[in-house]
Amino acid sequence: MNNLTGGISPFIGNLTSLKSFSAATNSFGGSIPDTLGQLKKLTLLGLGDNQLSGMIPPSIYNLSFLNAFSVSFNQLHGSLPPSFGVMFPDLQFLQLNHNQFTGTLPLSISKYSKMEQFDVQHNNFNGKITINFGRLQNLKRVILSHNNFGSGEPDDLAFIGSFANCSNLEVLAMEFDQFRGPLPESVGNLSKNLFFFTLGGNQICGTIPSTIGNLVNLEMLDMEDNQFTGTIPTNIGNLPKMQLLIVQMNHLSGKIPDSIGNLSLLIELYLGSNRLEGTIPSRLANCKKLLLLDLRQNNLSGNIPKELLNVSSLSISLNLAWNCLSGSLPTEVGNLKNLMELDISENRLSGEIPSSLSSCTSLENLYMQENSFQGSIPLSFESLRGIQNFDLSHNNLSGKIPTFLEKFSLMILNLSFNDFEGKLPMEGVFANASAISIVGNHRLCGGISELQLPSCITKKSKHKMPLSRILAITAASVLVGAALLSFFTIYLFKKQRTAQSTVPVLKESFLKVSYEKLLKATDGFSSANLIGFGSFGSVYRGILVQDQEFVAAIKVLNLQNRGAIKSFMAECETLRNIRHRNLVRIITSCSSVDFQGNEFKALVYEFMPNGSLERWLHASLETNDGQNEQQRLNLLQRINIAIDVACALDYLHHQCQMPIIHCDLKPGNILLDHEMVAHIGDFGLARFFPELTNPNQSSSIGVRGTIGYVAPEYGLGSEISTYGDVYSYGILLLEMITGKRPTENMFEEGHNLHDFARMALPDRVMEIADPELLDNEEEEARATTIQVNNGHKIVECLISMVNIGVACSTESPQGRMSTSNILHELHLVKNKLLKDELQTSC
Known part of the structure; x- marks a missing residue:
C-alpha cells in the first residue's frame, strides 16, 4: 500500500528465512521474479493489485508451505498446471482474481482440504466445472464470476450439488459466466450459513427451484439476466434475512407473490424486465427498509397501491415504468420525501399531477412521459430544486410552462407533445437548445432563436370601452349570429335532401397534407433539400405550415420501383401501431396524384437534424x-x-x-x-x-x-x-x-x-x-x-x-x-x- 514502482527485486529470493512477503497495492510492473521460489519457508505471498505481467514462474509451485497465495488485480496470464492442487497442501487462501488466466480448472483442486477462500473471478477460465468441492469442507468463499465457465450441456450446474458437504460456505458467486441448463433442486442443500449467492448474467433456464427457500440465512440473491421461466416461488418469502433480491431480466411470469412482503429487511428489490402480471401487491409496503424497488418493463396492471407510497424509506429509486398501470398517481406519493428517482413512464396513468409530489424534495430524476396526465404543472413544484432530469413528454398537459423551472439546475427537460401554451422562458435550461425539448406544443411562442418558435404577440387595449357600447355590440352580435345560424341550418337541410351520400366529419388525429403542400414545403422537391435516398424513394427536408412552421423529413416513394407500394403500406401499417422514444415518429402520410395525374405517395416524419x-x-x-x-x-x-x-x-x-x-x-x-x-x-x-x-x-x-x-x-x-x-x-x-x-x-x-x-x-x-x-x-x-x-x-x-x-x-x-x-x-x-x-x- 505505497506508490512503489519498477520490478520486484530478484534479490528478495536470497532472504531464505522469510515466512511472509507482501508487496500488494503498489505499482510494481514486470514479471514475478523466479527467485521467489527459493523462499522455501514462505507461508504468505501477497502480490495483488500491481501491474505484474507474464506467467507464474514454475519455481513458485515449489513453495509447499504456502497457506495464502494472492496475485489478484494484475495482468498475469497462462493456465494452471494439472497438478496444481497438490503443490500447496496447506493452502487456505487462493486469490487469482482479475487477471487473464485461461484454460480449465484442474480437477486436483479438490485436494485442497484446508481451503477457505477460492477466488478466480474476472479471468478467462473456461470449460465445464467438474471439481468435487465436497472434499473442501472448510470452504467459506467460492468466487467463479466473470469467466467463461460452462459447456452448454444441460448439467452445467451439477457441481453445485457437491457443495452440500461444505457446511461453512458463506459466499458462492458465479455470475457472468456461460452456464446453461437448469438450476438443480440440490441448490436447497447448500450451507445454512450461505448469505451471498449470485448467478446472474448466465444462460440458466427452467424454473427457479422452490428449494431456494431452504437457504434461510441468505442476505443477497442475484439471479438476474438469465432465462428463468415460470413463476417466482412463493416460499421465497421464507428468507427472513434477505436484503438484496435481484431476479430482473428473465422470462418470469405470473403474479408477484404476496410473500415477498415477509422480507422485512429487504433493502433493494429488482423484478424488472420480466413478464409479470396482475397488480402490485400492497403487502410490499411491509418492507419498511426498502430503498429501491424496480418493477419496470412487465405487464403489471391496476392502480399504484397507496400503501406502497407510504414506504418512506424509499430513497434510491421507485421504477414502475413500461407497464400497464392505470388510474391516477395517488397523493400519497408525497410521503417519499427522500426519493431520488421516480419513473412511472410508459403506463396508462391519467388525471392531474398531484401537487403533493412537490414534497419529494430529494428528487433528481422524474420520468412521467408516455401517459395521459392532464392539467398543468403544479406551481408547488417550485420546491423540487434538486431535480436534474425531468420528462413530462407525450401526455395531455396544458397551461403555461412555469418560469421557476429557469432556476433549476436541469440537465434534461422534455415537455414535448403536450398542449402547453404561451411564452417560453429563456433562462436556465431554456437557454440550452440541446437540453430542452418542446416539439409538439403548437401554442408556444418566444424562447431562444434555436428553438424556432414564433414570436409572441402582445395585444394592448388603448381605450376602455363604455359598458353601454359593449352591451349594444353584444346584442347586435347575438342577432346576427342567430340569423346566420338559421340560414345555414336551412341550407344544410336542403343539401342533405339532394345529396346522394353523406361524408362523416372526422376529428383529424393526423395533419392532412396534399401533394401541393409537400411540393411547396420542399421547394419543388429540390435537390438542395434532398437529404437521402433508398431502394424505394428519396427523402427531402421540408418546411410545413400548420399552426406554425415546423421542419419535417418527407419520403417520396418512387412508384416505378417494384415493391414500392408494398413498402409504403408496410411502413404505414407498422408505424401506426408502435410508439417508442427510439423509433422515428411518423407525422402523416400522403396518397394522392401529382399535377400530371400520376399516382403520388409520401410519408412525413419528424425531422432528425443530425442525420444518419x-x-x-x-x-x-x-x-x-x-x-x-x-x-x-x-x-x-x-x-x-x-x-x-x-x-x-x-x-x-x-x-x-x-x-x-x-x-x-x-x-x-x-x-x-x-x-x-x-x-x-x-x-x-x-x-x-x-x-x-x-x-x-x-x-x-x-x-x-x-x-x-x-x-x-x-x-x-x-x-x-x-x-x-x-x-x-x-x-x-x-x-x-x-x-x-x-x-x-x-x-x-x-x-x-x-x-x-x-x-x-x-x-x-x-x-x-x-x-x-x-x-x-x-x-x-x-x-x-x-x-x-x-x-x-x-x-x-x-x-x-x-x-x-x-x-x-x-x-x-x-x-x-x-x-x-x-x-x-x-x-x-x-x-x-x-x-x-x-x-x-x-
Missing part, C-alpha cells in the same frame, strides 16, 4: 460556416446510440402487441435527433408476426435487406425471425467500434467483419478500433499505456462492446444474445466508462 449514423461514421460533416470538418462520435456517444437502438429492438421484438421484425437494420436507417438520441427508421421491410410468441418461432415471408447486414441463415432459405435483427445489430455494433463497413474490400474470400473482430479479442482490440475514437496523438500515446494496463476502463469497454457485437453476429441464430442481455451488458459498459467500476443498471 452512417453519415457520422463514414463521412465528413459540414459546420455552420460551410467549411468541412471531420467530426466523429466519441466512445460514450457510440455506447449511448448502441443502447438506444437495442432499446428500440427490444420494444419491437418483445413489447409490441404483435412482435415486429425490422429486417433492414443498418447505420443508414439509424437517425439522430438534436440531442444525439438514436431512432430506428425505414420500416419498409418490417413484418408483423401475430403467431410469433417466442424467439424460437418464425414465419416464412420473403426476405430483403442490405448486403453485409443480412443474417447468413436468410441466404440459405431460412425463415425470418428476431434472430435476424440481432445479427444485423451485432454487425452494426462492430461497425461502430471498428469504423469499417461489412462490405469493404478487405472482407472478401470468406473473410467478414465478425471474424475480423473475433480474432482481435481480447489483446488486439485497440488495433482494430476506429482511430477516430482517439482524438489526437496524445490519446494514441495513452492507448499504448492502456494496452499494458489491462485495468484501464477504455480498453475494457471496447473489449466488452466487441464481445457483444461478436456474440450477436454468430453464425448460429440460437447462439446470439437476447435484446435484454444486450441492454444489460451495454449498461454495464456505460457505467464502467463513467464510473470506472462495474455497476448493475438501475
Whole structure:
C-alpha cells in the first residue's frame, strides 16, 4: 500500500528465512521474479493489485508451505498446471482474481482440504466445472464470476450439488459466466450459513427451484439476466434475512407473490424486465427498509397501491415504468420525501399531477412521459430544486410552462407533445437548445432563436370601452349570429335532401397534407433539400405550415420501383401501431396524384437534424460556416446510440402487441435527433408476426435487406425471425467500434467483419478500433499505456462492446444474445466508462 514502482527485486529470493512477503497495492510492473521460489519457508505471498505481467514462474509451485497465495488485480496470464492442487497442501487462501488466466480448472483442486477462500473471478477460465468441492469442507468463499465457465450441456450446474458437504460456505458467486441448463433442486442443500449467492448474467433456464427457500440465512440473491421461466416461488418469502433480491431480466411470469412482503429487511428489490402480471401487491409496503424497488418493463396492471407510497424509506429509486398501470398517481406519493428517482413512464396513468409530489424534495430524476396526465404543472413544484432530469413528454398537459423551472439546475427537460401554451422562458435550461425539448406544443411562442418558435404577440387595449357600447355590440352580435345560424341550418337541410351520400366529419388525429403542400414545403422537391435516398424513394427536408412552421423529413416513394407500394403500406401499417422514444415518429402520410395525374405517395416524419449514423461514421460533416470538418462520435456517444437502438429492438421484438421484425437494420436507417438520441427508421421491410410468441418461432415471408447486414441463415432459405435483427445489430455494433463497413474490400474470400473482430479479442482490440475514437496523438500515446494496463476502463469497454457485437453476429441464430442481455451488458459498459467500476443498471 505505497506508490512503489519498477520490478520486484530478484534479490528478495536470497532472504531464505522469510515466512511472509507482501508487496500488494503498489505499482510494481514486470514479471514475478523466479527467485521467489527459493523462499522455501514462505507461508504468505501477497502480490495483488500491481501491474505484474507474464506467467507464474514454475519455481513458485515449489513453495509447499504456502497457506495464502494472492496475485489478484494484475495482468498475469497462462493456465494452471494439472497438478496444481497438490503443490500447496496447506493452502487456505487462493486469490487469482482479475487477471487473464485461461484454460480449465484442474480437477486436483479438490485436494485442497484446508481451503477457505477460492477466488478466480474476472479471468478467462473456461470449460465445464467438474471439481468435487465436497472434499473442501472448510470452504467459506467460492468466487467463479466473470469467466467463461460452462459447456452448454444441460448439467452445467451439477457441481453445485457437491457443495452440500461444505457446511461453512458463506459466499458462492458465479455470475457472468456461460452456464446453461437448469438450476438443480440440490441448490436447497447448500450451507445454512450461505448469505451471498449470485448467478446472474448466465444462460440458466427452467424454473427457479422452490428449494431456494431452504437457504434461510441468505442476505443477497442475484439471479438476474438469465432465462428463468415460470413463476417466482412463493416460499421465497421464507428468507427472513434477505436484503438484496435481484431476479430482473428473465422470462418470469405470473403474479408477484404476496410473500415477498415477509422480507422485512429487504433493502433493494429488482423484478424488472420480466413478464409479470396482475397488480402490485400492497403487502410490499411491509418492507419498511426498502430503498429501491424496480418493477419496470412487465405487464403489471391496476392502480399504484397507496400503501406502497407510504414506504418512506424509499430513497434510491421507485421504477414502475413500461407497464400497464392505470388510474391516477395517488397523493400519497408525497410521503417519499427522500426519493431520488421516480419513473412511472410508459403506463396508462391519467388525471392531474398531484401537487403533493412537490414534497419529494430529494428528487433528481422524474420520468412521467408516455401517459395521459392532464392539467398543468403544479406551481408547488417550485420546491423540487434538486431535480436534474425531468420528462413530462407525450401526455395531455396544458397551461403555461412555469418560469421557476429557469432556476433549476436541469440537465434534461422534455415537455414535448403536450398542449402547453404561451411564452417560453429563456433562462436556465431554456437557454440550452440541446437540453430542452418542446416539439409538439403548437401554442408556444418566444424562447431562444434555436428553438424556432414564433414570436409572441402582445395585444394592448388603448381605450376602455363604455359598458353601454359593449352591451349594444353584444346584442347586435347575438342577432346576427342567430340569423346566420338559421340560414345555414336551412341550407344544410336542403343539401342533405339532394345529396346522394353523406361524408362523416372526422376529428383529424393526423395533419392532412396534399401533394401541393409537400411540393411547396420542399421547394419543388429540390435537390438542395434532398437529404437521402433508398431502394424505394428519396427523402427531402421540408418546411410545413400548420399552426406554425415546423421542419419535417418527407419520403417520396418512387412508384416505378417494384415493391414500392408494398413498402409504403408496410411502413404505414407498422408505424401506426408502435410508439417508442427510439423509433422515428411518423407525422402523416400522403396518397394522392401529382399535377400530371400520376399516382403520388409520401410519408412525413419528424425531422432528425443530425442525420444518419452512417453519415457520422463514414463521412465528413459540414459546420455552420460551410467549411468541412471531420467530426466523429466519441466512445460514450457510440455506447449511448448502441443502447438506444437495442432499446428500440427490444420494444419491437418483445413489447409490441404483435412482435415486429425490422429486417433492414443498418447505420443508414439509424437517425439522430438534436440531442444525439438514436431512432430506428425505414420500416419498409418490417413484418408483423401475430403467431410469433417466442424467439424460437418464425414465419416464412420473403426476405430483403442490405448486403453485409443480412443474417447468413436468410441466404440459405431460412425463415425470418428476431434472430435476424440481432445479427444485423451485432454487425452494426462492430461497425461502430471498428469504423469499417461489412462490405469493404478487405472482407472478401470468406473473410467478414465478425471474424475480423473475433480474432482481435481480447489483446488486439485497440488495433482494430476506429482511430477516430482517439482524438489526437496524445490519446494514441495513452492507448499504448492502456494496452499494458489491462485495468484501464477504455480498453475494457471496447473489449466488452466487441464481445457483444461478436456474440450477436454468430453464425448460429440460437447462439446470439437476447435484446435484454444486450441492454444489460451495454449498461454495464456505460457505467464502467463513467464510473470506472462495474455497476448493475438501475
